[in-house]
Amino acid sequence: MLAIQKPSLVQPPRPPSLSNPVDFDAKADAFVGWFPSAWLDLQNVIGFVEQEAGVATTKAGEASMSATDASNSARIAATKADDSSSSANAARDARLAAENARDQALAAFDSFDDRYLGAKSSDPTVDNDGNTLLTGAIYFNISTTTMRVWNGTAWQAQSAMPDTLVERSFLATAGQNSYTITGGYRVGYTFVWVNGSMLYTSGFTATDGTTITFNPALALNDKVRVLSIKSVGAVAVADIVGLQAALDARLPLTGGALTGALREAKVAMAGNNIDINLGNCFTKTISGATTLTVSNVPAAGTLACFILDLTNGGSATITWWSRVKWASGTAPMLTVAGRDVLGFFTHDGGITWTGLVLQKDVK
Numbered sequence: 047m048l049a050i051q052k053p054s055l056v057q058p059p060r061p062p063s064l065s066n067p068v069d070f071d072a073k074a075d076a077f078v079g080w081f082p083s084a085w086l087d088l089q090n091v092i093g094f095v096e097q098e099a100g101v102a103t104t105k106a107g108e109a110s111m112s113a114t115d116a117s118n119s120a121r122i123a124a125t126k127a128d129d130s131s132s133s134a135n136a137a138r139d140a141r142l143a144a145e146n147a148r149d150q151a152l153a154a155f156d157s158f159d160d161r162y163l164g165a166k167s168s169d170p171t172v173d174n175d176g177n178t179l180l181t182g183a184i185y186f187n188i189s190t191t192t193m194r195v196w197n198g199t200a201w202q203a204q205s206a207m208p209d210t211l212v213e214r215s216f217l218a219t220a221g222q223n224s225y226t227i228t229g230g231y232r233v234g235y236t237f238v239w240v241n242g243s244m245l246y247t248s249g250f251t252a253t254d255g256t257t258i259t260f261n262p263a264l265a266l267n268d269k270v271r272v273l274s275i276k277s278v279g280a281v282a283v284a285d286i287v288g289l290q291a292a293l294d295a296r297l298p299l300t301g302g303a304l305t306g307a308l309r310e311a312k313v314a315m316a317g318n319n320i321d322i323n324l325g326n327c328f329t330k331t332i333s334g335a336t337t338l339t340v341s342n343v344p345a346a347g348t349l350a351c352f353i354l355d356l357t358n359g360g361s362a363t364i365t366w367w368s369r370v371k372w373a374s375g376t377a378p379m380l381t382v383a384g385r386d387v388l389g390f391f392t393h394d395g396g397i398t399w400t401g402l403v404l405q406k407d408v409k
Contacts, residue, residue: 056080056087061158064182065234074162091144098137105130169194169201181233197255198233214272218264230255231274239271240264322350331357337365343396351391353404359386370399381407 058080062073105126160173163185173179181198194201212227236252238245238260251259258272311325320328323342330336344350356364359380366377370390380386389402 056083058084062162064161064184074158077158088144088148091140095137095141095144098133098140102130102133102137105133212272212274214270214274216270218266218268218270220266221263222268223260223263225258225260225270225272226256227258227272227274236272236274238273241269320352320354322352326352327355328352329355329357332359332362332364335363335365339367340390340396340399343392346395346397347393348395349391349393350396351389354388354390356380356386356388358383366401367399369397370401372401373403377401378403378406384408 059076060073061077062070064070108126156175160175160177160180161183163170163174163183165186165188167187167189169187170179170185173183179196181196183196184193186192187194190203192203194203212229212231214225214227216225231252233253233255236258238250238252238258240249240260249261251261252274264270310327312327312329313321313325315328315330318336318338320338320340321342322340322344360382364377364380370377372378378386378388385408386406387404387408389404390399391402392399
């Protein structure tokens with residue numbers, strides 16, 4: 047009979063967890079794939095146990111027969127009896143270890159099977175064992191080709207968008223014992239600080255996805271800060287601290303009353319290009335022949351205008367960009383030593399620029 051070598055059991059890989067969904071599918075595949083090999087290993091362990099038990103039985107028989115021999119044979123028989131007892135103990139321990147490994151593997155698979163229900167055509171009402179659904183259980187709906195999550199009361203689609211971190215800060219009223227998160231949070235991913243100290247989970251309850259309950263109740267003017275992961279769904283303006291106030295302070299696109307001062311940037315030109323994106327008032331000192339250009343002109347239908355404040359504009363030749371139209375079709379004579387202020391505008395995307403002399407030789 048071919049002897050069976052002592053087998054070994056391969057430890058199972060780390061099972062997937064909804065608290066750490068990174069590589070969930072890969073972990074799930076690895077965990078489920080472990081069971082076939084674990085079953086073969088278990089069969090080998092059982093075979094080994096049976097072999098060892100047979101060896102023990104054989105040695106016990108040999109010891110019993112040797113007991114009838116002379117005293118020397120009796121001594122040998124006693125030794126063999128001790129050997130057989132040790133083998134029997136080893137066989138028993140191996141059997142217990144195999145049974146324990148089997149039970150752990152079955153328990154791990156049952157736990158995983160309760161949380162990932164597999165592919166189904168419609169929302170299940172119980173888990174794969176016929177038991178109550180666990181909050182956080184998931185399955186793949188083959189009808190809609192989406193992952194769905196049991197939130198404790200209903201099935202909902204798992205969002206493909208990343209979760210949103212929601213922050214709330216407030217001063218508590220005397221005896222305040224609850225706070226509602228607009229838009230909700232994901233259960234198990236909410237953290238609370240009171241007066242700078244982070245609360246243990248025993249200090250608050252956050253289990254319904256919308257309301258946080260404090261235990262004990264808060265005192266007057268306790269400084270509370272809440273960080274939570276928003277529940278699956280769209281992000282609301284209220285989820286981002288200060289966003290609504292910032293939006294309210296802006297002038298609406300459809301118009302409104304401008305109550306503050308309107309200011310534009312002044313740009314001192316180092317080169318010869320007038321970049322309309324940088325401002326609408328440009329200054330430049332002419333020190334030699336200069337060719338001016340304009341960039342970032344908006345499309346036709348949008349007005350673009352700017353002021354050009356030139357110093358010593360008449361001291362050298364200035365070549366204007368193409369399509370500038372002047373009064374009577376002639377560019378102005380500028381001041382040799384002094385300031386001239388010119389204005390330009392276009393509303394057809396720069397096809398035509400109108401040049402205006404706002405003031406010459408400004409003193």
